[in-house]
Amino acid sequence: MSTTVFSAPFNAEFDANSQEFSLAGVIRPRSVDEIAASISVLKGAIDDVRGVLYINVKRLVQMNNTAFQAFARVVLDACRARSDLRFVVVTSSVVGWTERMFKHLNRIEPRVTVEVYDSKFYPGQAFVEDTSFIPILRTQTKMTWRHERTILPRHGMRPGIVMADICCGIGDFAMLVKREFQPTRIVALDHSKASLAYARDMAASFGIADIEYTYGDASEMLLEDNQFDFVTCRHSLQIFNRPTVLLKELYRICKPGGRVYITNEKNSHCLGEPRSKSIQWTYNEVAKLFSHFDMDVELGPKSRRYLVDAGFDDILMESFMVTNLDGDPQDFADVIAAWENVYAGEMAMKRGDPPEFMERFRQGFSDHIFAALHPKGYAGWPIWAASGRKPP
Known part of the structure; x- marks a missing residue:
């Protein structure tokens, strides 16, 4: 089962089978209202998941501060409300800026970790x-x-x-x-x-x-x-x-x-x-x-x-x-x-x-x-x- 919201030029998707919420494309809203549907998908994912929710940003080309702050607020609020939940942000060296951006969350909340995916996906x-x-x-x-x-x-x-x-x-x-x-x-x-x-x-x-x-x-x-x-x-x-x-x-x-x-x-x-x-x-x-x-x-x-x-x-x-x-x-x-x-x-x-x-x-x-x-x-x-x- 998956939930997808597409709004050119980006999309947000939740795959319940892998417990993975994905963001892709260019996310540069002028206000949070423009990404309300995607925020809703993330909140729904949090409600459905037990244990670990993976946030996949490997194909995120751009994200402005408005979008980052909106998604980050949902994640941090969930950590404070749910002691059973952890978040793993999965990024890639190809989009290294996402590692730097999301590691800021780890400094605020230890239950948010960032994994650079390349070395794990390519074992050889x-x-x-x-x-x-x-x-x-x-x-x-x-x-x-x-x-x-x-x-x-x-x-x-x-x-x-x-x-x-x-x-x-x-x-x-x-x-x-x-x-x-x-x-x-x-x-x-x-x-x-x-x-x-x-x-x-x-x-x-x-x-x-x-x-x-x-x-x-x-x-x-x-x-x-x-x-x-x-x-x-x-x-x-x-x-x-x-x-x-x-x-x-x-x-x-x-x-x-x-x-x-x-x-x-x-x-x-x-x-x-x-x-x-x-x-x-x-x-x-x-x-x-x-x-x-x-x-x-x-x-x-x-x-x-x-x-x-x-x-x-x-x-x-x-x-x-x-x-x-x-x-x-x-x-x-x-x-x-x-x-x-x-x-x-x-x-x-x-x-x-x-x-x-x-x-x-x-x-x-x-x-x-x-x-x-x-x-x-x-x-x-x-x-x-x-x-x-x-x-x-």
Whole structure:
């Protein structure tokens, strides 16, 4: 059950199932009377809730002092009237001013706390944001692009469209798309400031000035509804612990009749010859390791189900194998070595894996590199590409 009040350009909503009151958009009333309906929703939420009421301001673009004082007064009055009730304000580093604003309430009333949501929502974020991983990310894109440049038109990519690349990382995919397909506009959004800084530098060095690299939270984007013909989100649903939340946002910003394109992996299907048994064992363990940190690198074949459940129709799905035969085998070997450094390094250590496990785990990566570089060898990394249309 939920209650929603919408008054352009903002809305207030209460979801009784999650005990969450949400504010989004621009709230700048001249008087409290203008937001009376939203204040009423908050008061109704307080009456319904026991324990903790979450106040979600992750998509709050602006709030003036009139609005803040009105909502704050309701919260503080409720704390004084109800000893059983706590409030948790959930914000994001993307809208850091809300953290500063609402922490003022915590200084007045200890039962109002503020949580910056990013680190909790992205439990594995630090593993994939290390700047030392950037050269390998570029190599990975170079290897997958050989396949995706022919796949993308089948999924709706064409010249002249308005496109968003969500979780764009270091921005190289957006640059390749710009050169190959010439969209009229590309917004490339990511949550890593380091990656975006790199992306802007690279775009400038290649003389590409019209990609809009944007800092943002993919699960609570400050982007308007129904504005993009084509939305991409590559290798990203699999590293978030709530991919359905991201898909909901991708659906929201996509135009009716537009398409959302996603790529994801199934790591346990990475393969190699010779030494296939050792390689297979290690990548089965990679999948288990990611699962420990609430990430699903087996998501690839599940893409169709996720897209259908998110409301998309006309689902298209295909898979391709990136191999050591796609260009220089050393590129693939370098990628595998980088995987080993992260997976068998920081991740496995943080999980607390014993030395005997680590030795066998690393051996599988070494054997995969051996297969990639062997003159008669074969090494593969499978990827699923899928897209869905937002119904007109």
